[in-house]
Amino acid sequence: MFYNVLNFPLEDAVPNRLQYLELILNDYRPDIFMVCELNNETGANTILSSLQFLNPDYQSATFELNTSDDVISDQNDLQNLIYYDSSKFTLESQTIITSIYRDFNHYRMKINSVESDINPVFIDVIVCHLKASSGTENQVIRFQMVEDLIAYLDTLPADSNVVLAGDFNVYTDSEPAFQELIDSDNNNAIDFIDPANQIGSWHNNTNYIDVMTQSTRTQTGFGGSTGGFDDRFDFIMTSENMQTNPEIKFVENSYKVYGNNANIQCYNQAINSSDCAGAEYPFFIRNALHNFSDHLPVTLELQTNQSLSLEEFSTVKALQITGSNIIDEVLTLKLNPSAQLKTITINNNLGQVIKTISVKNSLYVKENMSSMANGIYYITSQELHHKPLKFIIAH
Structure with missing residues (x-):
């Protein structure tokens, strides 16, 4: 699961909004939880405590402040981080990838499998938050950020299993930043694919209602953006090899926008309205999502042919x-x-x-x-x- 947690914990327009995140996490229980818009280490530890209440095996990477150029804008209050179930994954390393605007964060994860000593399987998880807002200038900054990422990825082995998750803030697939990620003719060492198979002009286009992630709100006073459901900003993408690699690949048709019932009546509405109702996500889930953030999380299932080395029982705090x-x-x-x-x-x-x-x-x-x-x-x-x-x- 990837989630833009909306300036957590400094955004306090909704009282005690942590309770809504805890409801979401309890319902989905992600094995890997990637976030952006985390303000500080206190917020990072608060989320970790909530996860560990559900499962004491949850751990996080080390919280790190943004190091990228602050000339354009002070981005030191918007960080990325990864949380993970340590019974299933080991964090091998973490690396900051600097860019013109904000850091990308690279977390190298190893699957805790029975075969890991002789045939380890690694996932290179990249968490990001590209420059927001429309307009040519912002598109250029997003493209420059992605170019910085591509330059870093070109130093990795071409067969790396890469997951790229983040708030891309792109309005259409034709944006240069997005084309740089998916264009197989650009000589990149690693090209990405959209596991949702929903590439197109997403903004204000109801043909893509099932992958829209923003905004969950129409009213002001909650913090974040308003305007209702009309954009696909949040993504989980994978390197091309993760479509077919039996050691680690994504499960076909498993990409979902958590809380999105793919109801066309939801277009431009608040996610907790009756127009967004559906069989998969009931009101109490959609209301929690509405109250916690102006974005919806995106989720993807991964599959391995290796045998996980798991403890049979875990003790949870009741x-x-x-x-x-x-x-x-x-x-x-x-x-x-x-x-x-x-x-x-x-x-x-x-x-x-x-x-x-x-x-x-x-x-x-x-x-x-x-x-x-x-x-x-x-x-x-x-x-x-x-x-x-x-x-x-x-x-």
Whole structure:
């Protein structure tokens, strides 16, 4: 999954918008999660904590600030990063690719397969965010950025398995930047293909409604862009060899825009409107996407003929208290849906059950504690064998 996370965490027009990202991640559970528009290391660590709550095997690359030329614009608050399931992948290296405007970030991943010692399989993941906005000048900057990338890719072996993911900000396939990526006659060492097989003039063209990613919003006040659903800006592309390489290739017809029901009525609408309804993505998913970012994520499935070397079981945290464990009025809990909890109980320090709460596999539960006396309390569940969580009520 690739996702433009909209100036996370500095964009705060939507209160507590992390909860919407957590709902999205819990639903899709990407093995590799690539992002752009990450502001700072605090935001990077916040997302990692949310992922590790779902699966402790998630790790991230080292957060790095943009190093590219700041003459055009100060881009040091918009970073790229990759998160990954470390039971399936090892991060072998990470490299900054400088350009005229913003960095590309190269993450070399190795599949954790049984055969990895004698026949390792690597994926070279490039995460990017090209210059935004229409107009000839911005097209030229996007093209110059891609030329910087191509110069770097020409130093890699021609048979490298490359995944290029990012917010390209291109309006049509005829833009020089996009043509530079896909043109097999330009003598590039590595050419890219569109796994969605939807190359064309995307802007304001309902023939491409199924691959449109921006904007999820029509109203102002949420941060980011408005104007409704009419552009394909976000991509996951692969090197040509990943169409047929049995060791690592993309699954045909697996490219999807997460949250996009391919409903033509969605054109120019907000993604959480009834015009964007469909069987694949229900309202609560589309509403979370609407509230978190002005872009939709894009996803792609990869397949290998090697045997993954996975642990049979992993331990996940079933529930946790969000914020301080010293409570005045409201106790907020975050639950891992994998635990499939139905009820939790609150006990006093004598072990007596004070309250039973129906959680119904919720992601968040808020319980009013204003009527309870000051003291120490414990949270347990008969459905789990775990150490009770302790909190203190102090009005």
